[in-house]
Amino acid sequence: MLVRFWGTRGSIATPGPGTIRFGGNTSCVEVTTSAGDRLIFDCGTGARAMGSELMANALKPLQACILLSHTHWDHIQGFPFFAPFFLPDHEFAIYGPEGGRRSFHQVLAGQMEYAVFPVGVNQLPAAMSYHNLREGTHQIGHARVVAQYLHHPAVTPGYRVEADGVTVVYLCDHEPFADQVWRGDSAPGRLESILHEGDRRHARFMAGADLVIHDAQYTPEEYSSKRTWGHSTYEYAVELAAAAGVQRLALTHHDPAHDDAAVAEIERRAQALAERRGSRLEVFCAYEGCEVSIRPRQAGGLSISEPMLSSNRAAPSAAHVLIVDDSSDLRLLVVHGLTQDGMTVSQAGNGAEGLRLIEELHPDLVVLNLEMPQMGGMEVLRALRSKPGGTCPPVLILTAHGDESRIQACFNAGAMDYLSKPFSIPQLNARVRACLVRAGKS
């Protein structure tokens, strides 16, 4: 398997003398398998040069699958400039996440409206097909592709590709779920030491991979002022990859404010951290033009087991969510955000009312504040659990505290996930949708 990096920059293209070494084009990674499958992760501005080279070397009509993580600009801006789309012989299957406010095809179409681009998305001469992709396992060509949601203020799957007896995992864009592992004052070392189920799941998703391509936009110092923006630190990526037994880690989605010297310093610090952990992990910062050739280490390669993933389920569109929170301001914010996202939302101002409405309305998901006077979120969870024969709706906890024992107690009491305050509404929307898909509430 050959992996080629065509764009390694995050957020916005950043050409210029300061970014010559690591590159200024945004996210685009090409994977070719020995069976001849071509999988392309994201279509940032790096896709333009990739398209030109593919055309220059094409001896026969091109076929490729493009897997979009999400439709933020830095992941789709190269799409209208990918030259092979403009010739009828070529064939492309475009995969993107289902579950956003608009389909990814509609967003691509918006990016190519007449006012901003001369050719509409449905006028492209190549044979184009569009496929909404759900969390779960998919067969694409000869490759087994597993999709799992990341933590980002948009519905964003990460992709694990298993082919040729090797595994490559693409995890862009992603932010840690919990405060725990990137502070540098504790080293998880082992998967079971990671607090948040989201981070444990994220680490398990990389398990034993030959190459993990991971968002590492910020230094730990920068991250404190960039919380909820949806990106990781190199420290988080290294800690989890080391704990997950990953062979090689390519850090990418470099911040546009980081020049080559800053990215090289991140690489140095990341390598030093991997060494301190005593892991075999090889870490580097991906650069434009970087090629990684991967051969199998063991017969058949390592597949992650199925049970950790949900089956392919339809993304929820008009789910019913109950928000239980004593703060009317926060309730209003949540109601507004989720309603805008097409959900039906009910609200309760305290735990007792929440329990009554759960009984009465049977919501698909409960968003529950952990810290409420009188009946707190934990009491509500326990009361739900103790109902004889009753079915518990999935519960997403909102909390202002990252206290480990309290959070663990929530999971033990049946919470599906938690979100730390302060959070952004796009973050909440993405988490609510991930919970609904996982719970099969479609």
Ligand SMILES: [Zn+2]
């Ligand atoms: Zn991005």
Ligand SMILES: [Zn+2]
């Ligand atoms: Zn993004």
